Amino acid sequence: MRSHYCGQLEKSLVDQQVTLCGWVNKRRDLGGLIFIDMRDRTGLVQVVFDPDQAALFETANKLRQEFCVRLKGTVRARPESQVNANMATGAVEVMADELEILSRSEPLPIDFNQHVSEEARLRFRYLDLRRPNMNHNLQFRARVTSAVRRFMDDAGFLDIETPMLTRATPEGARDYLVPSRTHKGKFFALPQSPQLFKQLLMMSGFDRYYQIVKCFRDEDLRADRQPEFTQIDIETSFMTADQVMAVTEQMVRKLFNELLEVDLGDFPQMSWHEAMRRFGSDKPDLRNPLELVDVADLLKDVEFKVFAGPANDPKGRVAALKVPGKAGDISRKNIDEYTNFVGIYGAKGLAWLKVNDLAAGRDGIQSPVLKFIPDDALQGILERTEAADGDIIFFGADNATVVAEAMGALRLKVGEEHGFVSDEWRPLWVVDFPMFEEHDGELHAIHHPFTAPVGVTPEELKANPAETLSNAYDMVLNGVEVGGGSVRIHDNAMQQAVFEILGIEKEEAQEKFGFLLEALKYGTPPHAGLAFGLDRLVMLMVGASSIREVIAFPKTTTAACVLTDAPGLANPDALQELGVAVKVAEEANDND
Amino acid sequence: MRSHYCGQLEKSLVDQQVTLCGWVNKRRDLGGLIFIDMRDRTGLVQVVFDPDQAALFETANKLRQEFCVRLKGTVRARPESQVNANMATGAVEVMADELEILSRSEPLPIDFNQHVSEEARLRFRYLDLRRPNMNHNLQFRARVTSAVRRFMDDAGFLDIETPMLTRATPEGARDYLVPSRTHKGKFFALPQSPQLFKQLLMMSGFDRYYQIVKCFRDEDLRADRQPEFTQIDIETSFMTADQVMAVTEQMVRKLFNELLEVDLGDFPQMSWHEAMRRFGSDKPDLRNPLELVDVADLLKDVEFKVFAGPANDPKGRVAALKVPGKAGDISRKNIDEYTNFVGIYGAKGLAWLKVNDLAAGRDGIQSPVLKFIPDDALQGILERTEAADGDIIFFGADNATVVAEAMGALRLKVGEEHGFVSDEWRPLWVVDFPMFEEHDGELHAIHHPFTAPVGVTPEELKANPAETLSNAYDMVLNGVEVGGGSVRIHDNAMQQAVFEILGIEKEEAQEKFGFLLEALKYGTPPHAGLAFGLDRLVMLMVGASSIREVIAFPKTTTAACVLTDAPGLANPDALQELGVAVKVAEEANDND
Structure with a gap:
């Protein structure tokens, strides 16, 4: 029914007759002529109806937005002065010869x-x-x-x-x-x-x-x-x-x-532990240069319990997030807001420190918790974070999970709000995940229970599940997990061991996964895979x-x-x- | 992990070292050697283990059916006398150098x-x-x-x-x-x-x-x-x-x-009416040359009600199915079986007639209903079916639906059983379907209620729905409907008319298809489509x-x-x- 799509029309087609099918995107009446922007899936093109062709013009006069039409016409170049640079087909227009209204449209309920x-x-x-x-x-x-x-x-x-x-x-x-x-x-x-x-x-x-x-x-x-x-x-x-x-x-x-x-270049690999340590996230957005810096060792002996408690707890963590050059831009009101924000992730407060004048020693530092930080600790923090005049440093001190989640989220928020996020594509692989994570005293599989552990026998896995790494990998792009996968267990005994650790009883395992356990007996090949979230990738x-x-x-x-x-x-x-x-x-x- | 698939190995690879991954399809011990057929998704190849390599041979000796293995070896040509013509890789074999058992198999529950x-x-x-x-x-x-x-x-x-x-x-x-x-x-x-x-x-x-x-x-x-x-x-x-x-x-x-x-060549087109008339089916298998021949007009005046009834009923049909040259092969017992078979489709009996000797006139014809068929009707039937000595003719007489279904099914069965079905691909398009079919006094859409009628206004359609053809088409291949589609209604009034004919009340239509009826108001393009059944096509x-x-x-x-x-x-x-x-x-x- 058509010879061309609207969006295909261009100067090489001038003087050619074309047949188009599509919709009236817009109609304008100007200087006795009728102009429509005609649309199909490829784009728009301008069509002109001349009153000299009376019958054609009469039909064109019926056109309203979103009428579905077929038309024949001749492509012509627009005069220099009328070229529309905002339109892909803006150098040409179609002089209509024939018009057929295929289907009318009532006024649209939404524009x-x-x-x-x-x-x-x-x-x-x-x-x-x-x-x-x-x-x-x-x-x-x-x-x-x-x-x-x-x-x-x-x-x-x-x-x-x-x-x-x-x-x-x-x-x-x-x-x-x-x-x-x-x-x-x-x-x-x-x-x-x-x-x-x-x-x-x-x-x-x-x-x-x-x-x-x-x-x-x-x-x-x-x-x-x-x-x-x-x-x-x-x-x-x-x-x-x-x-x-x-x-x-x-x-x-x-x-x-x-x-x-x-x-995209070669994707770097980063261990899960490094990602959690530096970015407080298992899907770090590397476009954001801000990083967490661990300072627990510097604060073990301070009297201030908010720092000393987590610093001395094997499951605790104290991390600093330096925001360079933003001491002046981030007001007390902003800090209050950030304090509420980290509260969402379970943080009980948000200590901070502004570096006004490094040369002035303690006097050059502004912080509500300054009095709790002895000189050597302060010096250690400033050195380790490579702080300079004008920087502000936030602190998270709690159990490691809360610190990672709260400070990781704060890192993203501050980075976004203060223009630290670059406009580029930053892919990476996160690898070396733990097999299990603990919630409420129970172990859960971080990926799924078919994920193979790295370098252990079933007995070794059962002896030390929390420390075992899995052979899993996540593809992360700009802070979004676009894919994840793993090497799978291809051995019946290992699969049973994992079920056992997850507290899935033998009977339950048999009832739910009996066919898998059975299948594992007959020459299962080593296998591995991955799944991408298509929607997120396209998004x-x-x-x-x-x-x-x-x-x-x-x-x-x-x-x-x-x-x-x-x-x-x-x-x-x-x-x-x-x-x-x-x-x-x-x-x-x-x-x- | 592999350099080649098993099925890829051939003479050009002789003397090359290859690494294969796959399964032990079969093991044979012969002349002090161990032979396995190794399998992957591409096929099989023979692997030989030599006892001279003691450690390797010992591992090979553990191999059982369906063990999953990786092996390195050297491709060599088999001697002429040992080439296996039944095996794609039968000209070569692999002399094993290294073997790794990746996964064992218990004896299989099914072979x-x-x-x-x-x-x-x-x-x-x-x-x-x-x-x-x-x-x-x-x-x-x-x-x-x-x-x-x-x-x-x-x-x-x-x-x-x-x-x-x-x-x-x-x-x-x-x-x-x-x-x-x-x-x-x-x-x-x-x-x-x-x-x-x-x-x-x-x-x-x-x-x-x-x-x-x-x-x-x-x-x-x-x-x-x-x-x-x-x-x-x-x-x-x-x-x-x-x-x-x-x-x-x-x-x-x-x-x-x-x-x-x-x-496949160009697909012929056939109207639904022709398909029903000649083959008693809307998906005729054209590999089968047997055809139904209508003979109602020849039997209108006979006394035999079984024929005369349907012959004089506008909704009735009398059709003959000639099976050439099979009068001798089809016994009374066979005919009884066919009679039961057509009964499944609602036929109340199966009249038949064998042409033993055309030259002998009535005496050359054998049929339990011969006495009911006058000379001129008999002559007409024999001429129209182009009967010859040795043919058998079956008759279906009932309403048109039963005749089509019963005789259409009999055509397929007899054609299959007596070797009439050719070994070729016979595609066709069936077109010009009626819009509706009647069941129990109600009209039903033959395709679906969004199928456009051919050449009528909504008013004309409502005035004469039973006679209106739809703009639908089915792709048939060897008697299987592999695809079907139609031009769709793109007009609100026509869609409402079809719903009305199907007895879908305005309210019900609004409740069920309100969004479609609404959508039809805003410049709906003429559209048409088709759907293939992938499973059947691949089958x-x-x-x-x-x-x-x-x-x-x-x-x-x-x-x-x-x-x-x-x-x-x-x-x-x-x-x-x-x-x-x-x-x-x-x-x-x-x-x-």
Whole structure:
């Protein structure tokens, strides 16, 4: 029906007749002529209707915003003075010869070229997606998936589909359940990830697997979470952690090269312990140069309990965060605000120190806690942080987790607010994670319970689980964890040991993972893999602020679709057939 | 870890050292040597261990079936006399230098190289998938999806994901329901297809969309159905039915060319009415040359009510199926069996006639109903069916639906049993479907209620729905419907008219499809699309007998996964949080 897309028109096509299909983005009547900006997925082009062609002009006169039309016309160069440099096709316009109105539009409920509420955008998503940047985002996403697939195909990875109707697993977050009709009273779960299936595929000998696949988590939604999200899921046999990192790093570098013309360079590696120590985070944003500096050893002997307590506690930590040159910019009011901010992460206060005049000794230092810091400690802190006149130093002193979380978050906030964050791409690998972390006296797997430990036997692991490192790796880009993976356990005894440490009883393990434990008996190859969060990766690449901007039909923060009004009430007969009943207090429904 | 795959080894690599990773497919001890067939996803290669290397030989001596190993060795040519022509790598073998046992295997619960029960195959699927033809099937499937995606990408189609958690729609089959936690008492449905979302994407201006996507139907499973199945889903704007057929036909031809080296040629088109008339099916298998021949006009005046009744009924039909040269092969016992067979489709009997000697007139004809057929009718039937000596002719006489179904099925069965089905690829397009079909006095949409009628206004459609044709098209290959699609309604009034004809009240339409009707108001482009059943397409291409053979982890015919034991009992706390309760009589659970 068309010969060209609007966005393709350019000077080389002058005098050529073209047929376009698209929408009236805007209409202007000027000097007796009718001008429209015509839009399709590639962009806009200006079309001119001349009153000399009476019938054509009469039809054109009916055009309103978002009418869907087909038109024939001749491309012509705009006069120098009328070239529109803000428009990709601004050097040309189309002189219309024929016009067909394919479909009319009522006045729009939202003007998608203006700012409208998130709710309205989602309710009229089909209009919101006409917005050029949304259209661009989804076209870009399609280019990302296409490039990923070509890379993986060329690297010998097989795209194999895993089931959506699966068995519930206790993988941290909550499952979406699906009642079964043929097995009344029983439920499927939607997968949180294809983890076990991709491991089984390695046991089947497929060697290299990938899939771009929907995963599901029924949990409270944050700004960058959706109940259904998409993973680039990868698993390999006979490859080491370094080899998996190499091939996936190559893929991401290729993506950035091809789609953004950015060379990410070689990704540095950093141990989890270093990341926590220097940045208070397992996904440090390296665009931000501010760093935490440990000073506990300097403060062990001070009388001030706020410092001395954590400094002498093996699980405690005292860290300094120097913000260079900002002593003058950061007021008492700012500091109060930062104190409240770190309170969110459990910090009980925020000590600080301004370096006004280093040459003046103690007199050149301003701090409410100055009196508690002896000279040698003060000197040690100033030297270790390489403090200079005009710097301000914040202190976190608490258990190591609180210090990392609070000071890590403060680092990001101050860095952002005071212009320390550079405009570049800073990828890295975080490696050498501990196998387990302790919450409330219990050990939890940091990655998942199928992650292999480094260099221990099952007995050694059981003897010292807290100190054992896992063979896991996370890819971090600009402070966002875009991917994570690990070498998997390929040995039945090791898998049982991990379950044991996690407090999963033998019976429970058998009940939940019996098929995996069984499968591990029959020549399981060493295998390792990784999964990328596609939504977040695309969000980063297009510079969007939420994954909702790169998903065609996302859910709201209450996990609803306001466009189709889902979820909805189920047909009572259907529920009866499924053998389930709704049990909700009346008022619960009214709250929706 | 490896330098080559097993299946890659060939004569050009002789004298080269290679490193292989894989499984011990078989071990043989012969003449003091140990031979193993080593397997990976590419195939097998023979490895030889020499007792001269004592340590190596000792390790090799531990090898059992399905041990997972890595080995280094040197490729050497086998002597002419020992070349194995049945093995792709049969001209070479590997003389082992180093061997590492990566993982041991207990004796296998199933021998996947032998025939085992379907239940056992699914329970130990990870072993069953090691079976070379299963491994091949899934690798082939990955090549199909890869080729489809490259074709679609190159043709400007955008891969856009649509939601899995959607609103229930009444699209014929039953929805899988998913209880919502944040909106207790309400449910999502898993999509039966992304139909409405892909139409919305056209309204958003994406122009060309495709997706390889999971769809769900909670219905009784037949041999070629699965609760979750995969669609190649396509939608376009500004394209006619012919253009959609052209581009999708081109895609399928390319697939067959690239992956099977088969040229399917141009696909013929056949109207639905012709297909029903000649083959009694809307998905005729053109490899089978047998055809139905209508003879009602010849039998209107006979006394025999079995023929005369349907012959004189506008909704009746009398059709003859000639089976050339098989009068002698088809016994009375066979005919009794066929009579039972057509009974499944509602036929009350199966009249037949054998042509023993055409020259002998009535005496040369053998038939229990001969006495009911006057000379002129008999002559007419023999002429119209072009009967010759040795032919047998079956008759179906009933309402048109029963005749088509019964005689269409008989055509396939007889054709199969008596060697009429050729070994070739016979694609076609079936077009010009009626919009609606009548069941129990009610009209139902043959495709779905968003399918556009051909050449009528909404008023004309309402005046004569039963006679109106739809702008729909099905792609049929060797009697299997591999794809189907249509031009969609892009006009609010037409969509409302179709809902009205289908007995969907205005309120109900608003409640269920309000968002679609609303969306149709704002410059909806003309759009059309198609969906392929990927599982069936791959099944046909690899020559498998069931889609379970081309799905990694299929469900059983009772929609269960015997590998993971899904569905399972849900956590009572989880159900409580979801606001649902199980309501099943005790015995129902015991039946599982």
